[in-house]
Amino acid sequence: MLQGWIIIGASFAYIGVLFAIAYYADSRAEAGRSVIANPWIYSLSLAVYATAWTFYGSVGRAASDGVGFLPIYIGPTLMILLWWFVVRKMIRIAKLNRITSLADFTASRYGRSALIGGLVTVIAVIGILPYISLQLKAVSTSFQILLQYPEIVMPKKGGTEILQDTAFYIALLMAFFAIAFGTRHLDVAERHEGMVAAIAFESIVKLVAFLAVGIFVTFVMYDGFGDIFTRAAQREELSRLTAPLGTAAGGYATWVWLTVLSMLAIVFLPRQFQVAVIENVDEEHLKRAVWLFPLYMLAINLFVLPIAFGGLLAFPAGQVDADTYVLTLPMARQAEGLALLVFIGGLSAATGMVIVETIALSTMVCNDLVMPVLLRLKALRLAERGDLARLLLDIRRAAIVAILLGGYLYYLIAGEAYALVSIGLISFAAVAQFAPVVIGGIYWKGGTRAGALAGLTSGFALWIYTLLLPAFAKSGWFGLDPSFLERGPWEIALLRPTQLFGLTGLDQITHAMIWSLLANLGLYIGVSVVGRQSASEHAQATLFVDVFTQTGERGSRWRGTTSASALQTLLGRFLGPQRALNLFTAYALERGLKSADQLEGDGELVHFAELQLAGAIGAASARAMVATVAEEEPLGIEEVMTILDEASQVIAYSHQLEEKQQELEQASSELRAANARLQELDRMKDDFISTVTHELRTPLTSIRAFSEILHDHEDIDPAERHRFLGLIIKESERLTRLINQVLDLAKLDSGLAEWHNQALDLGNLVADAVSSTSQLFKARGVAVETHVEPNLPVVLGDHDRLTQVMLNLLSNAVKFCAEETGRVEVRVRGDGPSVRVEVRDNGCGIDREHQGLIFEKFRQVGDTLTEKPSGTGLGLPICRQIIGYLGGRLWVESEPGQGSVFAFTLPAAVAAMPAMRVATGN
């Protein structure tokens, strides 16, 4: 009943769902509400690690090695504990430098070397081909087996025409999916939200499918875990699998090396780098992924052993390939729905891997292999062409098709000779070659470009010789016959690819890993130590290694200048003119400019443009492109050393220290000033108290003296007595006035004074004050004139207090005028938004240096020793307090001998209050 059309229909329906999810996630991302910005999706997307290898191959491996499949999942569990150190650092570096792929990362680290980028790309592409062929093999095999239902028949090996080969069509279809998912538009950050969402969904599907078949085998076909293992233990050839690891320490070499290999693979597989580093939204997501991802792997491996033993028990030996047990067990029990679910789960695992892997690889091929070459080919004049975004996408699409066809080719050549897991491990060994240069690159500043080249080349060469060549030889391709493995090239036994230099007793992977990593690591370190870094290498090395200790913006390292519009045009060619304009406008706004036109092509802008471009075409190419419009002045090595070496950090720190010290000095001088001011205030308070007591004692002394005279001399004559009594009364009045004023001042100072503010007509108030002091003027023969401008605005104020101010000013004026010739003029007029009152006299005037003093408490101008003060010295300070409180200003203008003008202004109340003028009468 599982006809071909049902299987194909279900597969396409499933792929349709994936597209819908991707489309939804992309549109959400464009609306700024990303669905993938949470740690669950991030952890699930990491599970792209579990491919068809995990889905079908683990059971196959378990059927021959028992727990031998487990290191592939325990390794990542261990490695992810170190992610907090390693991958977090990579994420930070990638974000700061707009890294788009593993090749870009490595190239950037070693002085933006196009050669390194290209080499990493070549290694990655060739190294991953076996892995992709594994997926094609798994899907085509499972499809062919399912098609034969209800019969369980293994597909024939070899001999099919390409055009009738299922795997060929699967390769083409997957290329189509990958193109549709990953190359719809060019992204500056090279992130694919839709793809990540779809991958996370696929991770759920494959887990559910695998758990379903596991539960079916364990609890439906058999009676739980114990039952399966007990039955297996009764058969000698199966009970061997329950303790497969050997007894000597040497027997664990394979186990240990597989663990190490998978530890490296989880970081350096291009697709893992893509989802873990490039697609990471927030470093904090690592926290949950650190345990959720291992938990996922535990769950998907829980039923591997039961299924393997179930298959071994259910099928006669050698009839059914163990790699297909996951599918064939449900088929044997006629569980059609489950078999279809398993097929979809396997498809899910394979497509997820292929999509992410080819997108990551195509980005590398485009940015680090093809573009650098095209840009260097002067004949193409690419640097001058208009819109390159289209070209970039086409290169990537072509790369995806080429990679999948390459995977298919590998499947044809070597696919039949190995089981799924063995094919995958060849790829693991290839990407492990990146470990020394990348991990060394982010922790060791001394690693050089030459060292990286030597390490990568030697490791890759040995990988080809010890793993790829034997795989081809076993299938007899390229004119290699299997005897080549036995006897070695030119009959030299020492050079046998699988027992190089006579190293025997190891499995093929362990053997290859030992030699390739030894050469790789040795040459990387050796050549680095012997050689010397160039200036730009050293700059990049510092940037990578010290990524966590650098603070803020990096200084503009581009020392040349260019025009902003040239940069914008350049960016526009790769990203589209509109995108470039948006980026530049945003950059300009960030810097407080109005538009992109105002930008200057300084080093910082060049750096910004380079970073944006790096996002699209990789660091090395971006450097080359920017160099076409921005001439950089050559950077001397000594100069870079001083700027970027640790010495410069020390300088920076000491500079910071200096700044801190200056800040401290400034703060302490401020403190000193504040302290001095406090001491001054304290002294003033003491002065004030002593002045007050002094001022109080003067009238008290005279009162007491006169009282004693009156008391002791009863015979004093009445006229004299009357005069003395009059003096006593006068002095007591003065004492009262003084005490009142001190109290008044204290109240004003402390803000406790009561204010009865109302709308006032200052003209009326002034006229009232003048008339109430007219007696004083008459007594001294001083003329007084009042001029009040009509229609003045009202002011807000306390009537009694303002009258007090006027009386004080008027009595002062009288006091300092000469008798008979004195003349006082009072003027009230508008002054802008305020009302201004002036009291002008023609008295002796005040020295400029004394003009500030007269407003201080108890300060009276004139020689206090010879002239008896005629006031308390508190009048003007009180007046200033009152006017200040009402929002106005009181000041004096005077020249000695020219008389003085005491003036104050008060702000006019709101214009709409003329009706309240009535209230001014009292």
Add this chain to the structure above:
Amino acid sequence: MKTKGARAARLACLFLLGVLLFNYPLLALFNVRASLFGVPVLYLYLFAAWALVIFLVARLMERGD
């Protein structure tokens, strides 16, 4: 709230614990043809140790917040 340094140190310790648990010689102790509840002890040990490591990491990472 743990300091960053403390978390890093504990992660490193868990890594070392993992290396110890999944390696010779501890592994060899369980590499015997014996079973518990019908399940071979090696299988039981590997999955239990694995779950233990995951549990400890989850506790470390989720409690720090």
